[in-house]
Amino acid sequence: xxxxxxxxxxxxxxxxxxxxxxxxxxxxxxxxxxxxxxxxxxxxxxxxxxxxxxxxx
Amino acid sequence: xxxxxxxxxxxxxxxxxxxxxxxxxxxxxxxxxxxxxxxxxxxxxxxxxxxxxxxxxxxxxxxxxxxxxxxxxxxxxxxxxxxxxxxxxxxxxxxxxxxxxxxxxxxxxxxxxxxxxxxxxxxxxxxxxxxxxxxxxxxxxxxxxxxxxxxxxxxxxxxxxxxxxxxxxxxxxxxxxxxxxxxxxxxxxxxxxxxxxxxxxxxxxxxxxxxxxxxxxxxxxxxxxxxxxxxxxxxxxxxxxxxxxxxxxxxxxxxxxxxxxxxxxxxxxxxxxxxxxxxxxxxxxxxxxxxxxxxxxxxxxxxxxxxxxxxxxxxxxxxxxxxxxxxxxxxxxxxxxxxxxxxxxxxxxxxxxxxxxxxxxxxxxxxxxxxxxxxxxxxxxxxxxxxxxxxxxxxxxxxxxxxx
Ligand SMILES: Cc1cc2nc3c(=O)[nH]c(=O)nc-3n(C[C@H](O)[C@H](O)[C@H](O)COP(=O)(O)OP(=O)(O)OC[C@H]3O[C@@H](n4cnc5c(N)ncnc54)[C@H](O)[C@@H]3O)c2cc1C
Numbered sequence: 001x002x003x004x005x006x007x008x009x010x011x012x013x014x015x016x017x018x019x020x021x022x023x024x025x026x027x028x029x030x031x032x033x034x035x036x037x038x039x040x041x042x043x044x045x046x047x048x049x050x051x052x053x054x055x056x057x
Numbered sequence: 058x059x060x061x062x063x064x065x066x067x068x069x070x071x072x073x074x075x076x077x078x079x080x081x082x083x084x085x086x087x088x089x090x091x092x093x094x095x096x097x098x099x100x101x102x103x104x105x106x107x108x109x110x111x112x113x114x115x116x117x118x119x120x121x122x123x124x125x126x127x128x129x130x131x132x133x134x135x136x137x138x139x140x141x142x143x144x145x146x147x148x149x150x151x152x153x154x155x156x157x158x159x160x161x162x163x164x165x166x167x168x169x170x171x172x173x174x175x176x177x178x179x180x181x182x183x184x185x186x187x188x189x190x191x192x193x194x195x196x197x198x199x200x201x202x203x204x205x206x207x208x209x210x211x212x213x214x215x216x217x218x219x220x221x222x223x224x225x226x227x228x229x230x231x232x233x234x235x236x237x238x239x240x241x242x243x244x245x246x247x248x249x250x251x252x253x254x255x256x257x258x259x260x261x262x263x264x265x266x267x268x269x270x271x272x273x274x275x276x277x278x279x280x281x282x283x284x285x286x287x288x289x290x291x292x293x294x295x296x297x298x299x300x301x302x303x304x305x306x307x308x309x310x311x312x313x314x315x316x317x318x319x320x321x322x323x324x325x326x327x328x329x330x331x332x333x334x335x336x337x338x339x340x341x342x343x344x345x346x347x348x349x350x351x352x353x354x355x356x357x358x359x360x361x362x363x364x365x366x367x368x369x370x371x372x373x374x375x376x377x378x379x380x381x382x383x384x385x386x387x388x389x390x391x392x393x394x395x396x397x398x399x400x401x402x403x404x405x406x407x408x409x410x411x412x413x414x415x416x417x418x419x420x421x422x423x424x425x426x427x428x429x430x431x432x433x434x435x436x437x438x439x440x441x442x443x444x445x446x447x448x449x450x451x452x453x454x455x456x457x458x459x460x461x
Contacts, residue, residue: 013101014216015236015316019284021228027216028179029092047284049236049292049314 001040002056005032009052016044016053058175058202062088064363065193066172066210067180067219069096072335072352073212074163075114079360081170085367088204089164089172090195092179097160101215101315102349103239103277105252105269108151110350114357115166121158124270126151127250133414134257134407141430153252153269153277154349183209183222183331189372190223190330208363208372209331212356215316217337223328227339231284232403233320235264235346238293239279241311245304247276255299256410262286263403266299275310281317281346283403319343321396322389327377332359340388344395344402351388358383394448398431401444413438 005016014027024037025044045053066077069091077089104123111117128142168174177198184192184203192205211219215234220227245268247253253268260266263283268276280296293314300307318339326338334340334355341348362380366372405413416437417430432449435442 011099011312011314013099013315014214015234015314017216017218018227018316018318019229019231019234023218023221023228026218029094029177043231046288047231047234047236047316049238049287049316051291051293 002034002038003040003044004054004056005034006052006054007031009050011050011052013049016048019043019047058088058173058197058204059086060202060204062086062173062204062206063367064088064208064210065090065204065206066212067193068092068212068214068217068335068337069164069167069174069176070160070212070214070335070352071163071349072214072337072340072356073210074160074167075353075356076210076212076334076360076363077167077172077174078163078170079357080363081167081172083360083364085364087167087172088206089167089174090178090180090193090197091164091174091176094177095157096164096176097157100156100311100313101237102156102313103267103269103279103346104154104156104271105267105347106152106154106349110354111152114353115163117152118162121155121162122152123155123272123275124153124249126153126252126270129252129254131254131414132256133411134259135411135414137411137414137418139414139417153271180213180219183219185223188329190328207330207367208377210359210363211331211333211337212335212352214336215318217333219331220326220333220337223331225323225325225328225333227323227333227337229284229316229318229320229339231287233318233339234284235281235317235319236284236287236292237279237281237313237315237317237346238291238296239277239313240296240300240309241271241275241313242278242300242304242307242309243275244307245276245278249274258407260299261295266296277313278304278307279313283319284316317341317346317348319346319396319399321399322385322392325381326384327374327381329374329377330372332362332377332380334359338384340384340392342392342395343399351392354388355384358387397445397448401442409441413441 017025022037063085081087182194249270255266264281326333335352340351
């Protein structure tokens with residue numbers, strides 16, 4: 001279970017990191033890293049201002 | 058970089074830089090780290106700030122001020138306009154900044170006060186021993202370092218991890234974040250003396266569109282919508298629709314995106330050896346989304362408390378409660394009031410928003426505070442705004458006093 005961040009769309013603003021209940025995301029300079037704690041809950045995809053995140057279940 | 062400091066500040070936004078500056082001025086050894094290679098960039102802000110409050114932290118300089126704003130024009134969904142002069146707008150407007158420069162200047166201020174500043178340096182974890190935060194793990198140019206200290210300050214913005222590492226859950230529910238997109242545009246033709254706000258659920262569900270002048274014919278045109286209303290359509294798509302409709306011929310010179318915490322005060326912003334400030338502590342205003350001033354205010358308090366605690370050799374969560382008390386009794390009160398207004402505002406239909414605007418048509422705005430404005434709204438719309446009554450305890454008390 002994880003998410004896919006489209007790096008060509010991502011604006012690396014960190015909003016997804018702020019909403020992740022599992023603390024699975026991190027904004028590393030200009031890209032998002034996802035770790036094993038991701039539950040594919042989809043909150044990040046919902047609030048991403050650019051629609052850059054896709055949930056794969 | 059040394060391996061020991063009194064204070065390590067994570068994040069060089071307004072909150073972190075003011076904390077670092079305050080602590081360094083008090084004689085503490087301070088390390089300020091910023092993961093970006095350029096402080097302030099990319100911008101996550103509409104850059105509007107109150108003049109009065111800004112001056113409490115730094116003397117305004119023309120090189121980082123883009124526009125000097127006289128007032129606000131607020132439009133309800135049917136186009137009814139309410140105009141507020143500067144003193145009326147509650148200080149939410151005043152200057153429009155160039156944050157890319159402003160943030161760097163604030164970091165420089167901390168350096169002048171004696172703080173060490175390292176960019177492209179990211180905190181990757183905390184050193185925790187005996188339930189006390191004792192330092193940070195850093196990544197700097199691909200190398201890992203441990204830096205120990207007496208107090209860590211989490212000033213790491215919306216994406217804050219520092220609090221979580223110390224066991225404070227700062228994650229935001231969708232209903233507690235405004236998701237935002239903004240264009241820097243030329244050719245909007247707006248009056249550069251005013252900030253513009255557009256309300257309406259079609260245009261910006263549980264949020265608003267803003268247009269802030271950036272000088273020289275430029276403007277920040279942006280939108281924030283409540284996270285719970287985002288998904289099928291993104292903030293970026295809402296913004297594109299607004300711009301296509303209103304400014305089809307204007308040009309886009311920059312794109313900015315970001316999230317603003319609108320949760321109101323969170324339960325805890327301290328742990329043993331740790332304080333959270335600014336967006337990391339979710340201290341932005343739940344109704345306006347403004348967070349620069351609160352970040353700076355919290356930073357100053359945290360810097361002072363760090364000095365007091367370290368001089369008494371006690372950095373326990375009990376000792377750091379001075380920070381909790383000071384911010385909650387100052388900026389915290391305003392944040393709590395704004396949360397009440399937010400909770401009412403996000404449920405308004407367009408018809409209700411129009412009704413509210415119409416009810417103000419005959420009100421004279423020449424000398425009103427924002428609270429007076431809300432009270433005028435309340436008096437004319439008691440049923441709709443009943444949940445706001447708590448805000449007016451003092452206003453009502455004064456009026457009663459008058460009767461005597
Ligand atoms: C679209 C938008 C419009 C806004 N408009 C306004 C406005 O008009 N007026 C206003 O007052 N406020 C506005 N705000 C809010 C305002 O931008 C924030 O409240 C303010 O920037 C908070 O300051 P801060 O120092 O707490 O955090 P930030 O300015 O976000 O700074 C945090 C810093 O920490 C760094 N960082 C994060 N993690 C790490 C790490 N692990 N290691 C090292 N560094 C790290 C980040 O790179 C960043 O530089 C807006 C926000 C958005 C998104």
